[in-house]
Amino acid sequence: MCSSNSVIQAQKLVDQLRVEAGMERIKQISLTAADLVRYCQEHRRHDPLLTGIAASSNPFKDKKSCVLL
Incomplete structure (x- = not known):
């Protein structure tokens, strides 16, 4: 069977x-x-890996700040 x-x-x-x-x-x-x-x-100006994402348009940014009690 193996063969x-x-x-x-x-x-x-x-x-x-x-x-x-x-x-x-x-x-x-x-x-x-x-x-x-x-x-x-030619497209490096529009590359988010090179230019970064503006904080205002970043959908993954935390909406609330962390508060320690």
Whole structure:
């Protein structure tokens, strides 16, 4: 039973590798990376990870302050 299980797993792996081998790859990866860098630089003013979120528009800000008694 264990050997039939490993044969099934091996067949699934082979099928997956065939699918991956048949995929069309990006030939000019450096141009794609340059496009990504340019896009990030053009949109950095609107990126909340870089600019932060204004306290007035932050939906996760605590509404009440913590008071210790």
